[in-house]
Amino acid sequence: MEAATPSARGPGSAPRWLLGAMPLALIAIAFAAFALLGGPGLGDRRGPPVEDLAVERTVLRPGEIELAVRNTGPDAVTVSQVSVNDAFVDFDPGQGGAVGRLQSRVLTLDYPWVEGGVYTISMLTSTGATIDHQIDSAVETPEADPSFFGLMALLGTYVGLIPVALGMLFMPFLRGIRERWMRAVLAFTVGLLAFLAIDGTLEGIDVGNASAATFGGVELLFLGAALAYLSLAALDRYLTARREAAKGAGAGEFRLALMVATGIGLHNLGEGLAIGSAYAIGELALGAFLVIGFALHNTTEGIAIVAPLARGERPGLRCVAALGVIAGAPAILGAVIGASAYNEELATFLIGIGVGAIVQVIGQLVPSIRDSEGRALNIPSIAGIIAGGAALYLTGLLVAV
Amino acid sequence: MDKLSRRKLLAGGTAGAAAAGLSQLVPGAGPALARGADAHEHAGAGEGSHGGGAEGPTFRKGAAVDHGANGFDPSELVRHFDWGRTRRLASGRVLREWTLVAEDKEIEVAPGVHYPAWTYNGRVPGPTLRCREGELLRVHFVNSSDHPHTMHFHGLHPAQMDGVPGIGAGLVPTGGSTVYEFDARPFGVHLYHCHAAPLAEHIARGLYGAFIIDPKDGRPDADELVMVMNGFNTNFDAQGNQVYAVNTVAFHYVDQPVCVSRDSPVRLYVVNALEYDPINSFHIHGNFFNHFPTGTSLTPIEYTDTILQGQAQRAILELEFPYDGDYMFHAHKTEFAELGWMGFFRVGNGATRGAGAADYCDLGELETPGA
Numbered sequence: 047m048e049a050a051t052p053s054a055r056g057p058g059s060a061p062r063w064l065l066g067a068m069p070l071a072l073i074a075i076a077f078a079a080f081a082l083l084g085g086p087g088l089g090d091r092r093g094p095p096v097e098d099l100a101v102e103r104t105v106l107r108p109g110e111i112e113l114a115v116r117n118t119g120p121d122a123v124t125v126s127q128v129s130v131n132d133a134f135v136d137f138d139p140g141q142g143g144a145v146g147r148l149q150s151r152v153l154t155l156d157y158p159w160v161e162g163g164v165y166t167i168s169m170l171t172s173t174g175a176t177i178d179h180q181i182d183s184a185v186e187t188p189e190a191d192p193s194f195f196g197l198m199a200l201l202g203t204y205v206g207l208i209p210v211a212l213g214m215l216f217m218p219f220l221r222g223i224r225e226r227w228m229r230a231v232l233a234f235t236v237g238l239l240a241f242l243a244i245d246g247t248l249e250g251i252d253v254g255n256a257s258a259a260t261f262g263g264v265e266l267l268f269l270g271a272a273l274a275y276l277s278l279a280a281l282d283r284y285l286t287a288r289r290e291a292a293k294g295a296g297a298g299e300f301r302l303a304l305m306v307a308t309g310i311g312l313h314n315l316g317e318g319l320a321i322g323s324a325y326a327i328g329e330l331a332l333g334a335f336l337v338i339g340f341a342l343h344n345t346t347e348g349i350a351i352v353a354p355l356a357r358g359e360r361p362g363l364r365c366v367a368a369l370g371v372i373a374g375a376p377a378i379l380g381a382v383i384g385a386s387a388y389n390e391e392l393a394t395f396l397i398g399i400g401v402g403a404i405v406q407v408i409g410q411l412v413p414s415i416r417d418s419e420g421r422a423l424n425i426p427s428i429a430g431i432i433a434g435g436a437a438l439y440l441t442g443l444l445v446a447v
Numbered sequence: 448m449d450k451l452s453r454r455k456l457l458a459g460g461t462a463g464a465a466a467a468g469l470s471q472l473v474p475g476a477g478p479a480l481a482r483g484a485d486a487h488e489h490a491g492a493g494e495g496s497h498g499g500g501a502e503g504p505t506f507r508k509g510a511a512v513d514h515g516a517n518g519f520d521p522s523e524l525v526r527h528f529d530w531g532r533t534r535r536l537a538s539g540r541v542l543r544e545w546t547l548v549a550e551d552k553e554i555e556v557a558p559g560v561h562y563p564a565w566t567y568n569g570r571v572p573g574p575t576l577r578c579r580e581g582e583l584l585r586v587h588f589v590n591s592s593d594h595p596h597t598m599h600f601h602g603l604h605p606a607q608m609d610g611v612p613g614i615g616a617g618l619v620p621t622g623g624s625t626v627y628e629f630d631a632r633p634f635g636v637h638l639y640h641c642h643a644a645p646l647a648e649h650i651a652r653g654l655y656g657a658f659i660i661d662p663k664d665g666r667p668d669a670d671e672l673v674m675v676m677n678g679f680n681t682n683f684d685a686q687g688n689q690v691y692a693v694n695t696v697a698f699h700y701v702d703q704p705v706c707v708s709r710d711s712p713v714r715l716y717v718v719n720a721l722e723y724d725p726i727n728s729f730h731i732h733g734n735f736f737n738h739f740p741t742g743t744s745l746t747p748i749e750y751t752d753t754i755l756q757g758q759a760q761r762a763i764l765e766l767e768f769p770y771d772g773d774y775m776f777h778a779h780k781t782e783f784a785e786l787g788w789m790g791f792f793r794v795g796n797g798a799t800r801g802a803g804a805a806d807y808c809d810l811g812e813l814e815t816p817g818a
Binding site: 124128134136156174 | 498499500501504505506507508510556557558559560561562679681682683689690697698782785786787
C-alpha cells in the first residue's frame with residue numbers, strides 16, 4: 047500500500063479508499079431506503095396493471111403444447127386460463143401463482159393438435175387480459191437426444207465446414223497470381239464481408255424487433271457487434287505483439303487470415319443458429335438443394351480466408367486446416383443451439399457478434415487492397431468488391447432461410 | 448401416439464382413444480351423449496373433472512370459481528324466480544314491487560379470471576323478475592354504481608317508463624333513484640337491461656336480467672329453469688368475448704349438471720343477453736323441445752333441438768327427458784361452446800326436484816338405456 051505518498055491522500059487525512067467507499071455506501075443506503083419506502087410521494091401506478099408475457103420457446107409433443115413464457119412487463123402476471131383456437135384447455139401452470147417481472151414459467155397445454163395446423167394460443171390472465179401467441183404451422187419438436195444433436199452436427203458440417211474447406215482449395219491457384227490481381231481477390235473478400243455485415247444487420251434488426259423489448263431488442267445487436275469488434279481488436283493487438291516478439295516472417299499474412307477466419311466463424315455461428323431453429327420448427331426442408339445452396343454460398347467464404355495467405359510464405363497444412371475449422375465449425379455449434387435453445391434475444395445478440403466481427407475484419411483487410419499510391423479504391427479493388435457482394439447476393443438467393 | 452396426418456383427420460377418423468373421445472364430446476361430432484354408468488365417476492370429482500385434450504374443452508383442472516365471493520351460485524340461480532312483494536290495491540288489482548340496486552362488483556367468471564362487472568343486486572344476470580299478466584308493477588331502482596344507469600324493460604309501457612336517457616326519469620346518476628311503474632303485459636319471457644350509453648358496454652358489463660310475465664291462468668306445472676345466455680369481453684376490446692356461459696359462470700353446468708327428473712315436464716326460459724356477437728344458439732342432446740318464441744303464444748311454432756337467437760331474443764322451451772343419463776346442452780355456435788357455454792342435464796328417476804343444490808345430483812342408481 048502506498049498510503050504514505052501524497053497522491054494517495056486527499057487534502058484532509060482520510061485514506062483514498064475511504065473517499066471511494068463512502069459515496070458507494072451512501073448510494074446503497076439511499077437506494078435501499080427508496081425501495082423500502084416505495085418511492086415516497088410518488089403514489090401507485092395510474093390505471094390497470096400492465097401485463098406482458100413473451101413466449102420464448104414452443105415445444106410440440108403429441109397431444110401437448112409446451113410454452114416457455116417470460117414476464118417482460120412491469121407487473122406480475124397470473125395466467126388463469128388458456129384457450130387454443132377458441133377452446134379452453136386444461137394446462138399445467140408449472141409452479142403456479144403469479145409470474146413476477148422477468149421471471150419465466152413453463153405452461154404445458156393438454157391439446158390434441160394436428161400436424162400442419164395453425165394455432166392461436168390465448169392466455170387469459172387473472173384480470174381478464176389476453177396475451178396471444180401464434181403457432182404458424184404445427185410440427186412435432188425434435189427430441190434433444192444424441193441422434194438429434196448428431197443430425198445438427200452433420201447439418202452444420204454440410205453447410206459450414208465442408209464448403210469453407212472447399213473454398214480454401216483455391217489457395218494454390220491464388221498463390222500463383224500477380225500482385226495487381228491479388229488486390230482484386232482481397233477486395234473480393236472485402237465486398238463479400240461487407241455484404242454479410244449489411245445482411246446480418248438487417249436480419250438482426252428484424253429478429254431484435256421480434257424479441258422482448260425488456261431485454262433491449264435491437265440494442266442487443268449493437269451490443270453484440272461492439273463486443274465482437276473490441277474483442278477482435280484486442281486479439282489482433284495480442285497477435286501483433288507476439289509476432290513482433292517472434293519476428294517471424296510471413297506471420298503477418300497468417301495473422302490476417304486468422305482474423306478473417308475468426309470473423310467468418312462468428313458469422314457462421316449466427317447462420318447455424320438460423321438453420322437450426324428453422325429446422326426445429328419444421329420450416330427447413332433438409333435436402334440436397336439446401337446443402338448445395340449453402341455450399342456455393344459458403345465456398346466463397348473459404349476463398350476469403352485463404353486470400354491473405356496468397357502472399358508471403360506457404361503455410362503448413364495443419365495451419366490451413368485450423369483456419370477452416372475456426373471459420374466453419376461454429377456453424378455446427380450454432381445449429382445445435384438454434385435447434386435446442388433458440389430465442390430471439392440470444393439470436394439477436396449472436397447475429398450482432400457476427401456483424402461486429404466482420405466489420406473488424408474488413409478494417410484489417412483494407413490496408414492489403416491499397417495500391418502503390420495508397421488508395422484503397424483502385425480499379426482492381428473496386429471490381430473485386432463488386433464481385434464479392436454480387437457473389438454473395440446471388441448465392442444467397444439459393445438459401446433464403 | 449401416431450402422428451396425426453391432415454388427411455386422416457379430414458377423413459373423419461383419428462387413431463385410437465382420441466377418436467372415441469372426440470366423437471363423444473365435441474359438440475355435433477357424434478351421437479347424443481348418454482354417459483350412463485360412468486357419470487358416477489364424474490359426479491363426485493368436483494369442478495374441473497370433465498374434458499381435457501380430445502375429451503373436450505375445460506378449464507385448468509382443479510381450478511374452481513368461488514361462488515361465495517361472487518355472492519351467487521349458478522346452480523341455485525337457474526331455479527330462482529324473484530316474485531317481489533305484493534299487496535292488493537283498493538281496486539282489487541295486485542301491485543307487485545321490487546327494489547333493484549345497481550352496484551359495481553368484481554365477479555369471477557371463470558376460475559381465476561376476475562371481471563369488473565356492473566350488476567343489478569350484486570349478481571349477473573340480475574334477478575329473474577316474475578309476475579302475472581295484468582298486475583301493476585313497480586320497480587324501485589337505486590343507483591349505487593359509480594356510473595349513471597337506467598332500467599329498460601321489454602314490454603308494453605308509456606315512454607316515461609321506458610328507462611332510456613332523456614325521457615321520463617332518464618339517466619339515474621350515482622346515488623340517485625327512481626321508480627318505474629307499468630302494467631304486466633304481454634305475457635311471455637322478456638328481459639330488462641340498462642340503456643345508458645355506451646349501450647353495448649352497459650349491457651356487456653352485466654346489467655341485464657330475465658323478466659317473466661305468466662299468463663293470467665298460469666302455465667301447466669313443470670320444473671322451471673331460467674337460462675340467460677351471456678359472455679364476458681374480459682379484455683374490453685369490444686371484439687367478441689373471451690368467456691361464454693349461461694348464467695355467467697362458464698362450464699359451470701358441466702361440473703355441476705342441472706338435475707331433472709325423467710318423464711316429467713321441464714320448462715326452460717332462455718334469454719340471449721350476449722353482447723358483441725351477433726347470434727347465439729341453444730342446442731340439446733338426445734332430446735327435442737317445443738319452441739315458444741318470446742313465450743307470447745301458447746302454441747309452439749316448432750318441435751326441434753336447436754334454436755337461434757339474436758341479442759334480446761328469448762324463448763320458452765318445453766320438453767321431457769325419456770331416458771336417464773347425462774345430456775349435453777350448449778350453443779351450437781361451437782366456438783361459444785368451447786369457450787364456456789356448455790353444460791349437462793343429469794336425468795334421474797324422480798324425487799329429487801326442488802331439493803337443495805347439494806341434493807340435486809343424488810339420483811341413486813342411474814338406469815342405462817337398453818340395460
